[in-house]
Amino acid sequence: MILLDGKKTSEAIQQEIADEVAEIKANGGKVPHLAAILVGNDGGSVTYVTNKVLACERVGFGSSLIRYEDDVTEEELLAKIKELNESEVVDGFIVQLPLPKHINTQKVLEAVDPKKDVDGFHPANVGRMVAGLTSFLPATPYGILQLIERYGIETNGKHCVVIGRSNIVGSPMSILMAKAAYPGNATVTLCHRNTVDLAYHTRQADIIIAAVGIPGLITADMVKEGAVVIDVGTTRVPDATRKSGYRLRGDVDFDNVAPKCSYITPVPGGVGPLTIAMLLKNTLRAARKEVYA
Ligand code: NAD
Structure with missing residues (x-):
């Protein structure tokens, strides 16, 4: 069993990005700049955004954090987005989710210029991804692809069972694993809360990607000997x-599942650390105008 070390992989990717930024600086080019909009004081969101901004500093990017109270109006947010869309300084920006209920999240996400949509949530980027065009890939699936690629895991012709169909993880993951590319070329089954007999599907999987948010959902009897298991789930459970x-x-009962696996991600330290690295990568790609040439 090989542990897929997301922390080490994330550090390697961030070092590559830092090297590229150093080269851009040495050549007198513009340093990539990521902006983040944060609404409210939710503990999780504040931590995520703070970590994203700190990561920008580490690799040498410019960054700005734009904060609003919970009672910000949709108009104010849309005006800020328009300003960021037009900014010469900002290459890419994100709106940290979730937003308060009085704000129409979809409208906000669609206001972001797809060329600066480094979260890859705008329908233009989703559509381009589905059509196999260059696009900003959502950071978590993008990170999982990196993990698979950097560990040289075979995906060609394999049966990949993705569990969870969210727009940010499960759905894009299922599409990407079926693409005629590496990593990809897999036969994909997408399971979700309406799936009857989840174990029937997972037992046939060469690769399981679980993105549900139910701790320990995937037990040893649901996993084939030699399977690759990628656990996206991160649920906070009380621990005094x-x-x-x-x-x-x-989402995976790690202690009992790991001995059966060829590869498995730990939680924490698996998929999680890659998400920030891939957001930085998308920002670099935005600055280099690689996606919308
Ligand atoms: P979500 O809540 O939007 O979606 C959960 C999905 O699980 C749904 O599509 C639902 O149909 C499916 N589901 C629910 N119960 C099920 C069941 N019993 N059997 C099969 N499928 C079931 O979740 P999300 O935003 O995709 O996040 C999923 C998990 O991944 C969460 O724990 C989240 O915290 C974590 N996550 C981690 C990272 C990271 O590590 N960087 C990033 C994003 C999400």
């Missing part, structure tokens, strides 16, 4: 022994 009062648990 931790300073934070909680720990993260994945």
Whole structure:
């Protein structure tokens, strides 16, 4: 069993990005700049955005954090997005989700210029991804592809079972794994909350990608000997022994599943760390105008 080390892989990708930024600087080019809009004070969102901004500093990007209180109006947000779309400085930006209920999230996401949509959530980028055109891939599936690629995991002709159909993880993951490319060329089954007999499907899988948010959903009896198991789930469960009062648990019953696997991601330290690296990568691609040439 080989542990897929997301932390190490993320650090390697961030080092490559930092090297590219150093080269851009040395050649007198414009340093990539990521902006993030954060609404409200939700603990998780504040941490995520802070980590994204800190990661920008580490690789040498410029960054700006734009904060609003919970009562910000949709108009104010849309005006800021328009300003960022037109900015000469900002290459890419994100709107941290979730947004308060009085704001129409879809309208906000669609206001982002697809050329600066480094989260890859705009329908133009989703459509381009489905059509096999260059696009900004959503960071989590993009990170999983990197993990598979950098560990040289065979995907050609394999049966990949993706569990979860969210727009940010499961659905794009299922599309990408079926693409005529590496990593890809897999036969894909997409399971979700309406799936009857999940175990029937997972037992046939060469590759399982679980993105559900139910700790321990995938048990050893559901996994074929030698399978590759990628666990996206990160659920906070109470843990009095931790300073934070909680720990993260994945969708996979790691202790019992791991001995059966050829490769498996831990939680934490698997898929999670890659998400930030791939957001930075998308920002670099935006600055280099690689997606919309
Ligand atoms: P979501 O809540 O939007 O979707 C969950 C999906 O699971 C749904 O499509 C639903 O149909 C499916 N589902 C629910 N119960 C099921 C069941 N019993 N059997 C099969 N499928 C079932 O989730 P999301 O935003 O895609 O996130 C999924 C998990 O991944 C969460 O734990 C989240 O915290 C985590 N996540 C981690 C990262 C990261 O590590 N960087 C990024 C995104 C999401």
